[in-house]
Amino acid sequence: MIGPNKQIRAARYGMTIDVDRCTGCGACMVACAVENNVPPAHAGATDRNGITWIRVYKIDNGLPYPETRSAFIPVMCQHCGNETPCVHVCPQQAVDVDPATGVVGEMPQRCLGCRYCMAACPYHARYFNWWDPAWPKGMEKTLNPDVTPRMRGVVEKCNFCHGRWHAAKQQAAAEGKPDTEPVQYLPACAEACPIKAIQFGDLNDPAGAPARAAQSGGSFRLLEKLHTDPKIYYRSKRDWVRASANAPHPFAGQHEAGKENHRG
Amino acid sequence: MRRIPSPGSTKPERRTTVDRQLIPRGVKRCSTGKFLLWILPWAALLAFGLYSAGLCLVKGLNQTNMDNRFAFGLWIFLDLTVIALGAGAFFTGFLLYILKLKELRAVINSAVVIGLVCYTGAVCVLAVDVGQPLRAWFTFWYPNVHSMLTEVTFCISCYLTVLAIEYVPIVLKNRKLRQVPSFLVFEFELHKLVYVLAGVGTFLSFFHQGSLGGLYGVLRGRPFAFREGFAVWPSTFFLFILSAAAVGPSFILLTTWLVEKISRKNLVRPEVFGLLGRISGLLLAVYVLAKTVDTLIWINRTSPEIGFPAAQYYSWQPFGTWILFAEIVLFGLVPALILLAPQLRARTGWLVAAAAMACAGVALNRFVMTVQTLALPTLSFDRYLSYFPSWQETGTFLAVVAFGVLVYSFSFRYFQLFPSERELKFGAAAVRER
């Protein structure tokens, strides 16, 4: 975190996810878990208490066959920029928004595990370590040395691959670039997506791909009506997909479809 | 002192056990054996509860049925309830020492013990509930003053200290402990300053009861809980204060009545019951009114303005609109009216039933704020979830109940919880004489 006194050109990292391209393959989820040292699910873990920083929801338009259409919406921390709901509820400042990057950070070392932030998050994008992290013998060799594993009893969530951002900063410093400038890097999910549905970059850079995509037609954000200014933009040409983002619950005929949502 | 055995005495002195010596003079308590028999099941329950809590602490919170969506569960719901019920301690202290409602001296000691039990229990459960209990001091070291939970943590830990200090004179007043000169003098001097503690306790309780409500009211990401408010406080802040103050006297009434039934004694005058009921009824009526206005504003403005028509919250079973009706009318308005009607209040059955209903209403409110808030999805394509506590969660909470009963039982046996008990015994004797 750069000190507030330093004159920096702040970045506002964000994503655009093209829902129409997403096939729901789940590569982003796997890449995310590997990159961020998320341990394999403990025996007995379910989709309700497992850890998935990014989670692909399956939605459909609620119409009967043959008009049924479905889509996949990957949901991770939306890095809310306006009165971030989880930040001001944390009793011990374990959650903060980095003014240099706009990334909502979680400090697991300071987390008490009260889970108030989880109750506060409208996207349910925060995950609690219900178990001690454990890797099968030999698998610890696959751990990412740039990311600290988290202990039992703390909350964690997507941080736009903070380890990768850090590595990019270090490389920029090694190349002699000023550290007041934003760096370019790619989170694991964006990198892993086989059809490049996830575009990542600085939303403050008007020429950047995500910024342009966010401005273009068919772009929407989840629960924009809550005015939390999320930094994840979604795109779809289909009206019903766009409507689902802010529909008052339940969306269309989601009663039945909701039950089959595969989460993780 | 020089001890001289009297020359005339030949009969051996009657021997008394330690247990007997600790019992206040002039009040009747059951035999040691009977007391142990009463204690035993509660001690067993406490042991089971401690085992459950131990499992959660050692193996982790995977022992519970909470999950990433139900981040709060049985524990938070019951903590909020127990803290609301324990509000009787601060509110009675406030009425007695600040507003000088002398009649309440008859229940203040009992109220302090109940408050202490409730708060200690709640704090202990919270210590199991958080993922990293050893980091509890972080909240004091790195406080985020904008978090309602910070205020709750600060106020509850301060207030628990105050309650413990208020409990000290009750303990030191014990017949045996009073014989120690420094205890006697300290009790006397501390009791002279008790109004300071009552004032501080009122201040702290006011804020943490409120902040517990604010906890949910500020959740702008959860439209079911989010409320508009005044300055930094959402309306739930004020509603929680009001409801806690309303239900505190009711809970004291209820527990006193229970203790009277279990111990088969008259402990306080009927007028005191009536007074507690009246205070409770009055505040409950104000609360129900405020809650109704708040609910109407929320249904018609707050919620729809952020794109969530309130009707959808009640479209998920089992939490239909009946729960709103039960909370506000059945367990709010009805007991308030009963408690405000002098003819009904005069009958013990009605009075106690109304007090129990008032307590149930506040418990239901805390349940709705905790469980229903978390059960409802915000994303249109997300699921509505249900949750049922595991036996470890239930056991941990039962430990609090057992702990409360034990502390109260011992306090009732050895300390003077009801100062008018002896007088009432005399009153009964006078009636017998006639």
Next chain:
Amino acid sequence: MLPWNYGFHLDAGHIVFLGAFYTVLVIVATTLVSAALRSRQDLRSRKLERIRWHSEFNDLPARDRACRHVLTGELESRECPHSFDCRECETHARLVEGHPVAAGEEEEIFGMSFPLDRLYHRGHTWVRPESDGTVTVGLDDLGSRLLGTPGQVALPPVGSQIEVNGTAFRVHKHGADVRVLSPVEGEVLEAGAPGAGWYLRVRPAASGEPAFRHLLRGAEVRPWLMRELERLQLTLTAEGAAPALADGGVPIADMSQAYPQADWDAVCGEMFLEG
């Protein structure tokens, strides 16, 4: 919390919040410390006995705290604000100035012996001035009958100081352990025994009428005793003794023998004003 913590900053919220928190802490700590300091001060200045009595007096039911002028019927109702120490009471001074207490007419009241040569304390002791300027202290007839032949008596050592409404001595009897309130202030010169008819010979700290103003005398004794007998009867009923003390009946010499089933400790505690 503290300026050197990471993330510490001071804005209005912090000042209000932490200010309130520290204020509360300071108030609570000050309360505790001042209570502790005052206690130490009290113990050093030998206020223990006074505090013990104040504390017990405050716990007495309202009717037991009635002013002596209520007992005699001069006042309608009045709770004693001075813990039965009329020496500092202006109301009492004014009342006795207007209407001095009449001399008593009888030495035997309700079949009990209350000689007129002495003054009585509401804790059932008497003070008898002796010719050498000292006073003797003993249990009055009702007190003696309550305790009968005491099992054990703990008397203060010769040379020690006793004070008004402090502990004069302790008596153990039939499961009862009672402290007997001292009617005078002064130095203990000699300890007697139950058989001797008196318990302590005391050199009073002050002489003259004002020093003994708190004691009952003459015509005051009878209404007080009537009240005490009523109280005793009520106590006996409450403590599980059969109501054998019919109106006008005389308490027998050792009452504890007559009510073996009664909680004698509670009866004596009530009658000797010990909570």
